[in-house]
Amino acid sequence: MAQQWFLPQNEITVSEEEIQGDILVGLQKRAEVFVFFQIAQLPIFKTALHQIVPHLAFTRGTRIYEETRAGDVVKANIAFTFDGLKALGQFAAVPATLDASFKAGAKDEATALGDDLNDWLPSFKGVLHGVLLVAAWNKDTDAALQAAEARATVLKGYFGTSFLEIHREVGRVRTSISDGTQHEGHEHFGFADGVSQPGTKGLTLPVAENGAQSFPGQDLVEPGDFLLGNYKRQDGHVSTPPEPWMANGSYMVFRRLRQDVNAFATYAQAHWHGFAASEAQFKARLVGRWEDGTPLVRDPTDKNLTENEDHPEKNNDFAFGAEDLKQEKCPFAAHIRRIYPRDDLKDDMSERRRIIRAGIAYGRDTDADKGLLFVCYQSSIIDKFEFIQKSWANNPTFKPDAVGIVAPPQPGIDLIIGQGGAPRDQTWSNDKKIPVAPKFVTATGGGYFFSPSRAGLAHLAT
Ligand code: N7H
Numbered sequence: 001m002a003q004q005w006f007l008p009q010n011e012i013t014v015s016e017e018e019i020q021g022d023i024l025v026g027l028q029k030r031a032e033v034f035v036f037f038q039i040a041q042l043p044i045f046k047t048a049l050h051q052i053v054p055h056l057a058f059t060r061g062t063r064i065y066e067e068t069r070a071g072d073v074v075k076a077n078i079a080f081t082f083d084g085l086k087a088l089g090q091f092a093a094v095p096a097t098l099d100a101s102f103k104a105g106a107k108d109e110a111t112a113l114g115d116d117l118n119d120w121l122p123s124f125k126g127v128l129h130g131v132l133l134v135a136a137w138n139k140d141t142d143a144a145l146q147a148a149e150a151r152a153t154v155l156k157g158y159f160g161t162s163f164l165e166i167h168r169e170v171g172r173v174r175t176s177i178s179d180g181t182q183h184e185g186h187e188h189f190g191f192a193d194g195v196s197q198p199g200t201k202g203l204t205l206p207v208a209e210n211g212a213q214s215f216p217g218q219d220l221v222e223p224g225d226f227l228l229g230n231y232k233r234q235d236g237h238v239s240t241p242p243e244p245w246m247a248n249g250s251y252m253v254f255r256r257l258r259q260d261v262n263a264f265a266t267y268a269q270a271h272w273h274g275f276a277a278s279e280a281q282f283k284a285r286l287v288g289r290w291e292d293g294t295p296l297v298r299d300p301t302d303k304n305l306t307e308n309e310d311h312p313e314k315n316n317d318f319a320f321g322a323e324d325l326k327q328e329k330c331p332f333a334a335h336i337r338r339i340y341p342r343d344d345l346k347d348d349m350s351e352r353r354r355i356i357r358a359g360i361a362y363g364r365d366t367d368a369d370k371g372l373l374f375v376c377y378q379s380s381i382i383d384k385f386e387f388i389q390k391s392w393a394n395n396p397t398f399k400p401d402a403v404g405i406v407a408p409p410q411p412g413i414d415l416i417i418g419q420g421g422a423p424r425d426q427t428w429s430n431d432k433k434i435p436v437a438p439k440f441v442t443a444t445g446g447g448y449f450f451s452p453s454r455a456g457l458a459h460l461a462t
Contacts, residue, residue: 004025078457
């Protein structure tokens, strides 16, 4: 989780006691268990749902823990699919403003995102009603995992036979050491994760750029981009909920993304000559940051461990367009330039597509199946996650359009997460085309959920 500072409690304007804790602040974690379920007996399930609400984490609790970091902690959230909300008696008439992709469900949207459903685990292709998320922080990852599993068992116990566990995913922060490098908090390709995250107006403390940013480079985004309710969005509209009980809730996207670490390493090893000064720089050009989080536009030639990792006042303090008009430092299709183009796009268009990420790595380094349990929150799946994946990551002709930008006709796809049939290559500065790459990341499952507020959960439990 990227660091952030918060406003004093009396100045916080988002409904802290209502919004589930994973959405804006994130459940603090070294391990996390995702229990996917179906609802079996409605009356029993509703009674138990009512009973577990006091055991769930809301924003005030996650914020205060973030500020104090006092001791070990276990926190839980719950979210439902469209089918789950239907099973709970909602949407007898589906409101026209309900997110159409949420309604369709992740499986039905997968092909349009470029996934091959043959890669999906069977559990994600069947009916899912919801997911229970249990995250734990403890400096010992195994102890964190045990604590999360134990709490999941207790929470499941409330539901008894009304909770049919369909599938379970276990995430753990990487702690291994290889080549003398500590991989704590790094994803499986080796890069620091959780470096950049938007701040939320009305919650995050403004400290830079006359109140427009939290830490330098960390823009403050309107809460309506992440939450439904009487909240303003970046585009000036209000994020009116389709039904009143959905206020202070958020759509949650879950994606099980398998990473082919060998393919990534082999591709970089085979091709860095001629395209970069080192293998590390070649990899950094695919991501847009060095392994330690240093932004490539800030330091195109070397990483600088002491300056960047865990230095929130520095690691996001950069622009793309203003600093690198011809992609000489960082390719236009590099992962972080592609999925958050910052000032590469005119008219605040990047800022309208912000999401809050809350994923965690899964699998040990020695496992063949390892990767990222990607989670993000937003007030529209169509306009945010799906737009980013389809129109930016998978699109070889997506180009920055800010004044002065010099882009080739086909910068290429995001080779980290890009899926679909487009050629898997990129055109870098001076029209250098890098060789076609294999798929490094494969979606093996997913789900679209809605994370209701405290009042929303009470409504669903009646
Ligand atoms: Fe990405 N990676 O290791 O290369 N991502 N990502 N991501 N990602 C980011 O800021 C990665 C995925 C975003 O504000 C970093 O945390 C991998 C999906 C966004 O500057 C690294 C996978 C989507 C940002 C990675 C993966 C996104 C971001 C830099 C899959 C959305 C913030 C460190 C296995 C559709 C960008 C950091 C910003 C950052 C990697 C998935 C989106 C290193 C391996 C599916 C918005």
